[in-house]
Amino acid sequence: xxICVLVKEVPDAAVxxxxxxxxxxxxxxxxxxxxxxxxxxxxxxxxLKEGGAVSVDEIVxxxxxxxxxxxxxxxxxxxxxxxxxxxxxxxxxxSDVAATGYALAKVLEQEGPDLVLLGQxxxxxxxxxxxAVVADHLKMxxxxxxxxxxxxxxxxxxxxxAEYGYDTVxxxxxxxxxxxxxxxEPRYPSLKAIMGAKKKPLDTKAAGDVGIxxxxxxxxxxxxxxLAINPPxxxxxxxxxxxxxxxxxxxxxxxxxxxxxLLA
Ligand SMILES: Cc1cc2nc3c(=O)[nH]c(=O)nc-3n(C[C@H](O)[C@H](O)[C@H](O)COP(=O)(O)OP(=O)(O)OC[C@H]3O[C@@H](n4cnc5c(N)ncnc54)[C@H](O)[C@@H]3O)c2cc1C
Numbered sequence: 328x329x330i331c332v333l334v335k336e337v338p339d340a341a342v343x344x345x346x347x348x349x350x351x352x353x354x355x356x357x358x359x360x361x362x363x364x365x366x367x368x369x370x371x372x373x374x375l376k377e378g379g380a381v382s383v384d385e386i387v388x389x390x391x392x393x394x395x396x397x398x399x400x401x402x403x404x405x406x407x408x409x410x411x412x413x414x415x416x417x418x419x420x421x422s423d424v425a426a427t428g429y430a431l432a433k434v435l436e437q438e439g440p441d442l443v444l445l446g447q448x449x450x451x452x453x454x455x456x457x458x459a460v461v462a463d464h465l466k467m468x469x470x471x472x473x474x475x476x477x478x479x480x481x482x483x484x485x486x487x488x489a490e491y492g493y494d495t496v497x498x499x500x501x502x503x504x505x506x507x508x509x510x511x512e513p514r515y516p517s518l519k520a521i522m523g524a525k526k527k528p529l530d531t532k533a534a535g536d537v538g539i540x541x542x543x544x545x546x547x548x549x550x551x552x553x554l555a556i557n558p559p560x561x562x563x564x565x566x567x568x569x570x571x572x573x574x575x576x577x578x579x580x581x582x583x584x585x586x587x588x589l590l591a
Contacts, residue, residue: 328478328500330372331387331438332408333431333445333457334365336399340450351553352421353451359395361402364446366513367506371476372444373407374511381478385409387438391419391430397529405516405524412438416534421546424452428460430544433537435465442483443503447472458505468498472507 338344339358347354369388376383388403388411390396400411414434422430435443443465448455455471462469474493475486481500486493488507498504516524534541542548566583570576584590 328375328381328383328441329385329387329439330375330383330442330444331389331435331440332365332368332372332403333443333461334369334388334390334399334403335362335446335449335451336360336390336392336396337362337449337451344451346556348556350421351556355451359398361399362446362449362451364448364450364508365399365403366406366446367508367510368444368446369403369406369408370511370513371506372442373514375442375476375478376407387412387440389431389434389438390414391422391427391434393420397531400529401524402516404527404529405520406514407520408527410528410530413529413531414534414537415531416539418534418539418541418545421549422544423549423551424454424456425460425551426544426549428457429464430534430537430539431457432461432464433539434532435461437537441501443467443501445503445505447505447507455505458503462503465501465503467501467503469503469505470496470498471505473504474507474509476504476506476510 336359338355339360342357345354372386375381376386386408388400388408390399391414394415396415397413400413404411412434414430419430443461445458458471459469470485470487472488473485474488477484483498483500483502485496485498487496488509534544568576568579
């Protein structure tokens, strides 16, 4: 079995998110990291490889992103992927979610995986959408929020997290599975794995290498456009009740809640 894991380089969680008013896009400058949700997808691939129920020949990490995104691939291979592919091209800059999914699908088409794994969401765009877009292009079944996964022959038996518990769903392989963060506890890379990551094969590809139609990617090929950005409406200042006499304070709080019909 060949598994491809989609991984994304995102601004570090500690960096304050800011929209660039000029481009109306997220300012992605500053410290970056491997999208934390994608570490669960890599771990899920590793557990299939180590589990023994199926023979996994290779795990390939795939990203689309600017030049710096190779660092996310180094992290992915230090967590266990055997090799990685970096799709990078100026023509891809400004791609929206549909264009990004199309471009990633073109790389996957060339790779021909039995299973595509990805995180539930990116830590920056948070569209929760790439899995469905990629699956649509590849004409593969797609599941989201998968928290348990077992290979049974040419099928995958999955548990999907739902509001009321979970659904058990069986899909035929090849399939595109986006994993929930409850699926596993990602491992930490060993020092040896971090040092060895740079030696694992990294293939850099341009849009033309995977047959991407330039008219379907980039800002001009994207079907969505950000028309305006507005700050969230300002909230009224809260009421602060100083606790000088506790009985009086409790009475004030209860009255405040009753006035708003918040007490049953
Ligand atoms: C008009 C417009 C212009 C944009 N321009 C840019 C831009 O110039 N640069 C930019 O970075 N973003 C840009 N974006 C955002 C970009 O399109 C989204 O980040 C991208 O479509 C993926 O959506 P998401 O990150 O919310 O992914 P989600 O659907 O939330 O991610 C789910 C999973 O998909 C996988 N994934 C997501 N993105 C990638 C990727 N690139 N490579 C590999 N795996 C991935 C990961 O496994 C992730 O966990 C733009 C968006 C719009 C609307």
